[in-house]
Amino acid sequence: MSISTSTHRRPSIVYPESDGKPMADNTLQFQWIVTIKEGLDWVFQDRPDVFVAGDLLWYPVEGKPKICQAPDALVAFGRPKGYRGSYLQWEEGGVAPQVVFEILSPNNRFGEMYRKLKFYEEYGVEEYYLYDHNVLEGWLRGGEGLEENLVMTDWTSPRLGVRFDMSGSELRLFGPDGRRFLTYQELAQEHDRLARERDQAARERDQAAHERDAEHQRAERLAAQLRAMGIEPPPSP
Numbered sequence: 480m481s482i483s484t485s486t487h488r489r490p491s492i493v494y495p496e497s498d499g500k501p502m503a504d505n506t507l508q509f510q511w512i513v514t515i516k517e518g519l520d521w522v523f524q525d526r527p528d529v530f531v532a533g534d535l536l537w538y539p540v541e542g543k544p545k546i547c548q549a550p551d552a553l554v555a556f557g558r559p560k561g562y563r564g565s566y567l568q569w570e571e572g573g574v575a576p577q578v579v580f581e582i583l584s585p586n587n588r589f590g591e592m593y594r595k596l597k598f599y600e601e602y603g604v605e606e607y608y609l610y611d612h613n614v615l616e617g618w619l620r621g622g623e624g625l626e627e628n629l630v631m632t633d634w635t636s637p638r639l640g641v642r643f644d645m646s647g648s649e650l651r652l653f654g655p656d657g658r659r660f661l662t663y664q665e666l667a668q669e670h671d672r673l674a675r676e677r678d679q680a681a682r683e684r685d686q687a688a689h690e691r692d693a694e695h696q697r698a699e700r701l702a703a704q705l706r707a708m709g710i711e712p713p714p715s716p
């Protein structure tokens with residue numbers, strides 16, 4: 480007599496790499512997301528242990544794919560750079576992103592933003608920044624969780640070393656070296672300006688070299704004429 484057995488495998492858990500929502504609701508929001516994310520990439524370009532991402536789904540709890548959030552930008556210190564379809568915290572040494580950014584859009588509601596704040600508070604974020612049409616809010620981790628920071632006018636992030644300047648008509652961010660975060664258009668314009676300056680400097684060097692050659696040739700002709708007249712020209716200075 481034979482006994483048959485069956486093994487039931489638990490279905491593998493899927494952690495979606497997209498929440499089906501657009502990255503941004505309008506062009507201005509998209510511009511800010513890209514500018515902040517790319518600016519942070521630039522600040523930490525020489526740090527292989529700092530991972531920066533934009534609109535990446537973060538799953539803090541293994542086995543619970545419904546618990547997730549996709550910050551507009553996140554920074555995880557102690558994690559290597561590289562491609563990720565999502566940020567699975569248990570595969571990242573248990574390291575939660577320490578800094579997150581959200582750029583508010585007209586479609587964001589108070590309840591939604593409050594849930595995001597509580598999510599970031601519960602799952603270990605140290606610094607949370609929310610920007611909305613020249614209104615900047617920030618929360619820092621304290622003894623009671625994420626606590627609102629009331630001094631944001633000229634604030635420097637403890638973790639990032641990035642300074643937030645609210646003195647003008649809109650937010651400006653500066654890296655630790657004092658250089659401002661630029662939009663793609665501003666970067667392209669700056670690149671073109673530097674290229675024009677290099678070209679101008681090269682033309683000026685070429686012109687100076689041409690003038691030196693011409694002066695040398697004139698001096699050689701004059702010396703030859705003097706020698707033809709039996710006069711030894713004075714030595715060149």
